[in-house]
Amino acid sequence: MILTRLRLTHLRNHRHSEIDCPQGIVLLWGENGAGKTSILEAVSMLCTSRSFVSTQDRTLVAKGEETLRVEGAFQTDNGVAHTVSFAYPGAANRKAILLDNAPLESVAELFGRFPLVTLSPQHRAITSGGPAERRGFLDFVVSQVNHAYLLDLMEYRRVLRHRNALLAAHERRTPQLDAQLEPWDSALAACAVRIVRRRASFITEYQPYFIDAMRSIVDGREAPTFRYRNSAEIDTGAADAADAFRGALERSLHTDVRRGTTSIGPHRDDLDILLNGMDVRAHASQGQHKTLLISLKVGEWFFLNDHLDERPMFLLDDVFSELDDARLARILRIIPSLGQTFITTANQSILQHVPDISGGKALYRVDGGTILAYAEAA
Amino acid sequence: MLSTSASLDNLIAQFSRLPGIGRKTAQRLALHVLKLSMDDVRLMSQALIDVKENVRTCSICCNITEDDPCSVCTSPKRDRRIICVVEESTDVFAIEKTNDFKGLYHVLGGRLSPLEGIGPDDLRIPELLDRTADGAEEVILAMNPHVEGEATTLYLSKLLKPLGVRVTRIARGLPVGTDLEFADNATISRALEGRIAV
Numbered sequence: 001m002i003l004t005r006l007r008l009t010h011l012r013n014h015r016h017s018e019i020d021c022p023q024g025i026v027l028l029w030g031e032n033g034a035g036k037t038s039i040l041e042a043v044s045m046l047c048t049s050r051s052f053v054s055t056q057d058r059t060l061v062a063k064g065e066e067t068l069r070v071e072g073a074f075q076t077d078n079g080v081a082h083t084v085s086f087a088y089p090g091a092a093n094r095k096a097i098l099l100d101n102a103p104l105e106s107v108a109e110l111f112g113r114f115p116l117v118t119l120s121p122q123h124r125a126i127t128s129g130g131p132a133e134r135r136g137f138l139d140f141v142v143s144q145v146n147h148a149y150l151l152d153l154m155e156y157r158r159v160l161r162h163r164n165a166l167l168a169a170h171e172r173r174t175p176q177l178d179a180q181l182e183p184w185d186s187a188l189a190a191c192a193v194r195i196v197r198r199r200a201s202f203i204t205e206y207q208p209y210f211i212d213a214m215r216s217i218v219d220g221r222e223a224p225t226f227r228y229r230n231s232a233e234i235d236t237g238a239a240d241a242a243d244a245f246r247g248a249l250e251r252s253l254h255t256d257v258r259r260g261t262t263s264i265g266p267h268r269d270d271l272d273i274l275l276n277g278m279d280v281r282a283h284a285s286q287g288q289h290k291t292l293l294i295s296l297k298v299g300e301w302f303f304l305n306d307h308l309d310e311r312p313m314f315l316l317d318d319v320f321s322e323l324d325d326a327r328l329a330r331i332l333r334i335i336p337s338l339g340q341t342f343i344t345t346a347n348q349s350i351l352q353h354v355p356d357i358s359g360g361k362a363l364y365r366v367d368g369g370t371i372l373a374y375a376e377a378a
Numbered sequence: 379m380l381s382t383s384a385s386l387d388n389l390i391a392q393f394s395r396l397p398g399i400g401r402k403t404a405q406r407l408a409l410h411v412l413k414l415s416m417d418d419v420r421l422m423s424q425a426l427i428d429v430k431e432n433v434r435t436c437s438i439c440c441n442i443t444e445d446d447p448c449s450v451c452t453s454p455k456r457d458r459r460i461i462c463v464v465e466e467s468t469d470v471f472a473i474e475k476t477n478d479f480k481g482l483y484h485v486l487g488g489r490l491s492p493l494e495g496i497g498p499d500d501l502r503i504p505e506l507l508d509r510t511a512d513g514a515e516e517v518i519l520a521m522n523p524h525v526e527g528e529a530t531t532l533y534l535s536k537l538l539k540p541l542g543v544r545v546t547r548i549a550r551g552l553p554v555g556t557d558l559e560f561a562d563n564a565t566i567s568r569a570l571e572g573r574i575a576v
Contacts, residue, residue, distance in 0.1 A: 024530070151564050158525050165492035180497060183532035187525060 001310040002340040003043060003112055004081075005073040010065040011037040013184065013369035021142035021342075024136040024359025025335065028344045029351060030366035036344035039366070040118070043342060046084040047313065048071040048140075049097060053122055057088040057095050072116060084114065085284045097138070108151070112144045115304050120317035121299040127280055127292045131270035135227035138271055141300055143204045145307040156191040159184055160262055168260035173253060181253075188265065195266040196236040198229075203228060209299035209306075217298070217330050218291050219258045224275050231268040240359055290322060294331065301338055311339035319343075320350050328353070394422040399565070426547040433509070438509070440502050442467045450474075450483060457481045457513040462505060463534065465489050465522060473520070485511065489521060498533065507537060516544040523550050523568075 009020045013035045019026070028036040041051040041060070054060055082100055084304045090096025097104045104110065113209040125133040143150040163184040171179045195368075203226045211223050230236065234244040245265075252263050262268075273292065274281045280292060304312045320343075322330055328350075335341055336357040343354065344366075352362065363374040387406055394519055410421060435441065436448035443449070445486035450456060450470075462480030464470055486501045489499050510516075517538050520557045521527030531547055551569035552561055 144476050148567065159529075162492045162525070162529070164493075169492065169495075179536070180490075180492075182536065183529035184492075186532060187528060312389055341525070 001077065001313060003046075003072050003073050004270060006039070006041050006042060006046075007069075007071045008039070010062040010233075011060055011068045011070060012043055012062060014371075015062065016253070017369070017371045019358075019364060019371055020362065021340065022360030022362050023340050024357045025354060025361045026340070026342045027118050027351060027354060027361065028342065028366050029348060029363065030163050030344075030346065031345055031363050034193075035365045035369045037120070037317055040120070040317050040342055040344060042070040043313065043315060044084075044116060044118055045074070045075075045086045047109055047110065047116040049086070049095070052118045052120055052315075052317075057140045059159075061088065067366055084110075096155075097112065097334055102150045106303075107321055108147070108154070112147065112308060113310070115144055115308050115310055115312035117297055117301045117304065117312050117313065118315040118317070119294065119319055120315070122317075123293060123297070124289065125358065126275060126296060127284070127289050129266075130297045134271040135269065136200070137296070138199055139304070140237060141206070142198060145202075146198060146302060149195070152191050152198070153195050156188065156195060156266065159191060160265070160267060163188060164261050167256050167262065170257060170288070173346075177257070185246055185249050186242075188262075189242040189249070192232070192245050192265050193236050193241045196230060196269065197241075198271075199266070200228060200236065206303050209303040210295055211299075213298035213302065214291065215293035217327060218336060222275060224273060224280075224295070227272040227274055229270040229272060231264040234245075272362040280315075287324075291327065294319070294327075298334060305339070314338045315343040316341060316343045318345065320345050321347055409516055415460070433493055435485075438440065438486060439483045440505065441483055455480070458512070460518065461506070461509060461514050461516070462518040464520050465527070465530075469520065469522075481516075486530070489526045490533055491526045500529075501522050503534070506534070507541070510538060510541050516546060519547045521547075526553050 003021045004023075005018070005163055008014045009016050013033075015037075017039070019039070028039055029035050037053065043213055044050065044052045045060075048202045050057075051060060057068075067087060068091065069085065073081065074084065075084045076082065079326075081265075083098075083169055086095060086119045087099075088095045088276055089096075097107065097110070099109065123137075125134075126137050133152045139149075139153060143153065163181065166177065166180055166184065200298070207226055214224055216223065232245050232248040234241060234248055236245075238244065249262075256263055275284055275288065275292070278284075280288065283294065301314055302311055319331070323331070330355055332355060340359070354361065365372045365374040389408040389411060390401075390404045393399055393407045396404075399407070411422075414422075432444050434444070434446055436443045436446055436451055438447045438451040440513070441448055444451075445575055452469045455496055456512050458482045461484050462473065462479060462481055463484045463486060464473070465488060467485055470485060473479050473483075475534050475571065484502070484506050486503070486506070488496055489500070489502055490496060490498065495549055506517075516535075521531050535547075537543050550565075551572055552558065552565060
């Protein structure tokens with residue numbers, strides 16, 4: 001999948017910007033605050049229904065304007081054209097997304113159709129931050145390759161909110177509460193087991209991609225591994241896993257009623273990343289964190305490329321500024337093997353290092369929310 | 379506010395209170411009323427009053443009716459051994475249109491939804507249990523296929539089974555007239571789960 005043309009209206013500091021995108025590399029160069037990242041955000045909004053920077057659509061609207069609009073023309077690997085448009089606020093003050101001029105019934109329809117991998121400073125927390133960031137990474141990748149997983153996740157969250165509402169409405173455990181919890185517990189258990197099983201098999205399939213990516217970026221035999229931490233502490237591979245999960249819910253019920261929230265389940269699980277057997281959160285250096293994050297994302301690209309019908313697009317937001325020359329050179333060497341790639345940088349000297357590739361390279365200068373053609377190389 | 383007429387503003391405000399009616403639609407409706415003949419407006423306002431004065435809920439099945447008990451509950455042609463439980467009266471209309479169901483109904487008046495503060499006490503569950511104990515042989519649970527409907531189904535089945543009655547639920551699967559290739563994954567999974575021998 002490639003983006004052929006992108007148009008932004010009233011997105012952050014862009015009043016009206018429009019660019020053509022070759023199938024190879026789109027380079028966006030400009031000062032900090034010029035509006036480079038907003039262009040990548042726009043691509044993300046079209047492909048995934050949201051920005052990777054801000055979770056609140058309201059904050060994306062240009063100051064003094066009422067409505068933002070992003071429009072993109074895409075082309076599949078087979079040459080079929082699609083259009084996606086994103087407007088906020090649309091009806092009922094929500095975002096309105098049109099795919100080929102027809103409204104989406106659910107944003108879930110976009111997942112996996114316009115595959116995208118994003119690497120931005122925002123993602124640092126995946127290797128160094130709390131468990132929510134890693135669950136977010138996991139859920140995002142698995143949802144793109146497995147639609148049923150996304151539906152399970154949405155159902156799980158809804159059931160969980162009902163269960164938590166029940167817990168919050170009761171001060172202590174009573175037979176009435178137990179009876180009312182039962183149907184939600186049973187729905188929660190069924191979803192939880194499917195989610196954790198799917199995560200486990202994803203981790204097994206994805207790990208080699210992660211290791212390969214890491215080895216292409218740094219020398220040495222460092223092999224990162226994953227360890228899934230199941231908050232329910234049950235064997236989800238067992239035939240009676242749903243019953244075991246309900247047993248775990250039962251054991252934590254006193255605590256849950258007191259706190260008014262559910263303390264175990266896929267929404268509390270974590271994914272440890274280990275390097276030489278040590279948890280990277282506590283033991284990795286700054287340099288190792290950078291390499292790990294880039295490897296996770298490059299691995300994600302190759303994983304999605306193997307598991308989807310379309311080649312994913314890649315967004316590299318301000319990635320080069322913090323790398324030493326050796327790592328930079330290795331990453332630049334990988335770029336031609338990735339799909340259509342969008343790169344932002346504030347460092348003009350990087351521009352000459354970006355390789356010429358067969359898909360063509362377009363260079364734009366971004367300044368104060370406007371995009372200027374800088375040069376174009378075939 | 380249009381503010382050239384207080385009466386018109388008032389009518390717009392009244393229409394805006396209806397579900398699914400936004401400010402602009404309310405304005406359009408109000409201006410339309412202005413164009414109607416006096417007789418038509420009288421008919422319409424009488425219809426609104428009649429519906430409030432004459433329609434009540436059936437003391438047996440809780441469906442909306444003008445006569446209590448309702449025509450379904452009093453009909454000699456209905457099979458009194460089967461009770462079909464639905465969330466709302468609109469579900470009764472939907473099933474009645476098929477002409478395929480000859481049993482009785484029970485309208486719960488909603489579904490369990492702790493997020494909205496709706497618990498078992500807010501639904502007509504005691505009435506259902508009384509009716510079931512009073513000679514029913516089968517209770518069909520026909521809740522909508524979302525998580526709240528599922529939870530309600532599970533909750534009710536726990537209460538009903540000890541009464542020695544056959545408890546069933548309506549099937550979930552592909553809508554008639556739809557091709558498999560256009561169905562969403564969840565529907566196909568459920569349809570496979572609920573497959574039957576031929």
